[in-house]
Amino acid sequence: MDEASVMDDAGRSNGGVFDRQFAYRHRIPTRIWHWINAITVIVMLMSGLMILNAHPRLYWGQFGANFDHPWIDFGTRPFPGWATIPSTYNLAAARRWHLAFAWVLVAGLIAFLIVSLWNRHVQRDLSPTRGELAPTSLWHDIREHARLNFPTGVAALRYNILQKLSYLVVIFVLLPLMILTGLTMSPAVDATWPWLLDLFGGRQTARSIHFLAASALLLFIVVHLLMVVLAGPFNEIRSMITGWFRVPAPKDLA
Amino acid sequence: MIGRRRFMATGSAGLLVAGCDRLNNSRSFRGALRSAEKLTMDTQRLISSRDALAREYSEAELSPIFRSNGTRMPGGEEYARHLAEGFNNWRLAVDGLVARPLSIPIQTLRRLPHRTQITRHDCVEGWSAIGKWHGVQLSRILDAAGLSTRAKYIVFHCADRFGDKPYYESIDLVDAFHPQTILAWGMNGHLLPVPNGAPLRLRVERQLGYKHAKFIQRIQAVESLATVFGGKGGYWEDNVDYEWYAGI
Numbered sequence: 001m002d003e004a005s006v007m008d009d010a011g012r013s014n015g016g017v018f019d020r021q022f023a024y025r026h027r028i029p030t031r032i033w034h035w036i037n038a039i040t041v042i043v044m045l046m047s048g049l050m051i052l053n054a055h056p057r058l059y060w061g062q063f064g065a066n067f068d069h070p071w072i073d074f075g076t077r078p079f080p081g082w083a084t085i086p087s088t089y090n091l092a093a094a095r096r097w098h099l100a101f102a103w104v105l106v107a108g109l110i111a112f113l114i115v116s117l118w119n120r121h122v123q124r125d126l127s128p129t130r131g132e133l134a135p136t137s138l139w140h141d142i143r144e145h146a147r148l149n150f151p152t153g154v155a156a157l158r159y160n161i162l163q164k165l166s167y168l169v170v171i172f173v174l175l176p177l178m179i180l181t182g183l184t185m186s187p188a189v190d191a192t193w194p195w196l197l198d199l200f201g202g203r204q205t206a207r208s209i210h211f212l213a214a215s216a217l218l219l220f221i222v223v224h225l226l227m228v229v230l231a232g233p234f235n236e237i238r239s240m241i242t243g244w245f246r247v248p249a250p251k252d253l254a
Numbered sequence: 255m256i257g258r259r260r261f262m263a264t265g266s267a268g269l270l271v272a273g274c275d276r277l278n279n280s281r282s283f284r285g286a287l288r289s290a291e292k293l294t295m296d297t298q299r300l301i302s303s304r305d306a307l308a309r310e311y312s313e314a315e316l317s318p319i320f321r322s323n324g325t326r327m328p329g330g331e332e333y334a335r336h337l338a339e340g341f342n343n344w345r346l347a348v349d350g351l352v353a354r355p356l357s358i359p360i361q362t363l364r365r366l367p368h369r370t371q372i373t374r375h376d377c378v379e380g381w382s383a384i385g386k387w388h389g390v391q392l393s394r395i396l397d398a399a400g401l402s403t404r405a406k407y408i409v410f411h412c413a414d415r416f417g418d419k420p421y422y423e424s425i426d427l428v429d430a431f432h433p434q435t436i437l438a439w440g441m442n443g444h445l446l447p448v449p450n451g452a453p454l455r456l457r458v459e460r461q462l463g464y465k466h467a468k469f470i471q472r473i474q475a476v477e478s479l480a481t482v483f484g485g486k487g488g489y490w491e492d493n494v495d496y497e498w499y500a501g502i
Contacts, residue, residue, distance in 0.1 A: 046274070055380035062311065063374060065381035067319035086278045087271045091378065092495040093278055099502060100290035187376050188460045188501030192302040194309055203374065203382050 023157050025245035030121065033112040034240055036104065041217060043085060043101045044178075048214060050084035050094035053077050058211055062202035071208065102182060109175050125159055126168055132161040150231050153250040170220055174213050181210040295499040299428065308434055308459035311372045316442065317383040320375075322449035325414035325421065328469050333413050341453035346395075346437070350409070350474035353400030360453050364439050366390045371434055377463040378496065385450075387457050388440030393431045395473070405475035409482055410456055410467035416489060423467040424479055424487040424498075425458055434459045437470065462500035464490050 026034075056074035057064070064070065081087035085097050116122045131137060141161050144150075151160055159167065183189045184196040184206035200206040228236045232248070239245035277283045336344050341360055348356040372386045396408070408430045412421040429435055436457050439446055446452040451468025458465050465488070479485060484492025491498050 042270075043274075046271075051380065055377070057381075062315055063317045063382045063384045065317065065321040065377075065383045067321060068317065082271050085271070085274045087275050090278075090494075092490075092497075095378070095497070096284070096287040096291070096495075097274075097278075099294060100287040103290055103293060185376070185380075186298070186502035187308060187374075187462065188298045188302060191306040191308045191460045192298070197309060203376065207380060 021246055022244045023247050024243050025157055025239050026243045027119070027121070028243070029112065029115040029119070031240055031243060033108055036108050040101050040104045040108065041221070043097055044105060045214060045218060046083060046085040047094045047097040047101070049079040050086065050089070051091065051098060052211065053079050053084065053089060053094075054091045058208045059204040060202070060208060061204050062197070064204035064207075102179075105175070106179055109171075109179070113171070126164055126171075128161055128164050128168075132164070137161070148230055150248075152248045154247075156248050157245065166220060166223075170217065174217050174220070177213045178210060178217070181206040181213065185210070291497045291499060294502055298501050302460075304428060305433055306460075308373055311374065311384050313372065313386070315384055316372065316386060320383045320385045320442070320450065321381065322447075323377060323463060325416070325468065326449040328412075328414035330413070330415070333469070336413075336453075337448065344453050344471075346454060346470065347472040348395060348399045348474075349472065350476050351402035351405040352396075352475050353402065354398070356395075356399050358395070360439065363390055363437065363454065366394065368440075369434075369436050371436070371457070371459070373434070373457065373459045375463055375466070378500065386442045387436065387438040388443075389436035389438030389454075389457065391433065392435045392437055392456075392473075393433075395437065396430060396475070399475075401475055404477050407476050407479055407487070409474040409476055409479070409487075410470050411472040411474065412467050413469035413471050416493070419489060419493065420483070421467065421469075421489045422483060423456070423465055423489070424476075424482070425456075425461070425465065429458050429460065432458070432460070460501055464488070464496060465500050 052074070056076070056078050057066075057070035058072050059068055059070050077089060084094070086093050113122075116126075132141075138161060145162055150156070151158075180196065181200060183193070184200050185203060190197055190203070196206070197203065200209060235246050235248075344360040346356075346358045346360070346363060348358070368388050368390050370386065370388050372384060374382050374384050376382050392408070405427070407424045407426055409422060409424045412423075414421045425435070434457065438451075438455050438457050439453060441447065441450055446455060451466075451470075454470045455468040456466050456470060474482075476482060479487040479498075483489075486492045487498040488496070490496040
């Protein structure tokens with residue numbers, strides 16, 4: 001550890017990278033938010049599934065109930081106990097968990113955004129460069145990922161473009177969408193901010209978008225965990241706990 | 255390999271669920287979750303103006319069939335007799351912390367100036383239905399009875415029972431004096447049908463469906479909910495732990 005070269009989140013070093021093994025990759029705000037979110041999002045997904053158990057049909061528009069046409073119908077109490085909080089049917093308890101952890105999600109997202117815009121984590125580490133967004137470069141990255149060829153050396157310290165895009169989608173699209181569509185389902189919030197109903201085109205549409213965005217978050221989590229496993233789970237998880245990441249040697253040197 | 259991974263995945267999900275269930279059974283953890291309910295209510299009240307109106311819809315947006323929920327036909331001889339009499343002898347009692355306790359015949363209620371509103375009914379389960387309601391503003395009744403300054407909550411006593419327990423609900427004065435809070439006697443241009451709460455039900459448009467008490471016989475002004483039935487302010491609150499504040 002004391003041999004380590006200190007780098008910022010972007011992985012820029014002061015040179016002499018490869019003879020030094022460890023790099024400082026994740027700053028404290030990123031790590032704290034990551035783990036709080038890991039717990040919060042899982043609790044939200046599982047308690048959300050229990051809430052959906054109560055009326056497992058989704059509609060488009062302002063209204064939607066049993067006599068109306070759903071675009072998807074999951075049947076009766078479709079989600080199994082291992083996937084829900086609590087594990088046996090209890091709408092009241094699921095709502096308590098969901099609505100309490102929603103505060104953690106909102107507070108965490110706002111705090112992370114303030115800190116990460118302030119310390120330029122977003123601008124420096126998450127914003128794609130013009131070159132990265134060029135179609136040939138993007139296509140190259142997709143192909144390398146599909147072949148499970150992950151970046152090594154200094155490149156492993158920076159977020160690659162697919163990582164950047166997926167994190168940006170989660171932070172700036174999916175999480176805000178979850179929060180806003182969640183609020184649109186509240187009759188009191190609708191009275192206060194009626195523009196929410198117009199923004200999403202009705203409470204039942206907001207409920208459907210809430211479900212779809214949650215599904216997209218679940219997909220993100222699955223792919224994210226898969227990538228951690230494939231890229232070396234010990235090193236990856238250690239870096240998200242301690243901040244320090246062992247720099248993988250370039251292939252031709254390994 | 256897949257078998258083992260699957261076993262491990264199911265095993266860890268199982269541990270997680272077991273852990274959450276244990277937390278859910280812990281009184282102090284539920285207390286912590288419950289404090290978020292107060293935070294939610296206080297925040298919603300803070301950002302919202304007292305008289306912010308729930309959206310009112312057009313005739314074209316009415317649900318083709320308005321789903322009823324909860325009790326669709328109250329049991330008991332008394333309700334059956336009222337139904338047979340076309341609710342002609344139904345009266346609404348207003349008592350508790352009021353200067354002038356009232357007993358108002360349903361016909362009188364129907365003749366009072368009324369409000370018609372097309373609003374969305376949101377069930378705690380997740381579904382919504384849009385209906386047109388006709389009724390007298392609750393504030394008008396409370397003003398007529400002369401609400402005491404000690405009164406903090408309005409309790410609605412209903413004719414329906416769940417098992418051996420009477421249905422009741424309660425709201426605070428912010429919602430009680432809201433312009434869209436009405437005692438509805440009509441729906442979609444007709445007198446209220448039985449499944450929707452005949453002959454009188456509450457509409458409290460900024461809260462979820464279980465707050466909208468049906469088959470109302472008596473409204474009572476109280477200082478505290480602690481002494482009313484189970485003490486949590488409503489049938490569902492007492493019996494399955496629903497939140498008393500149902501604005502979300």
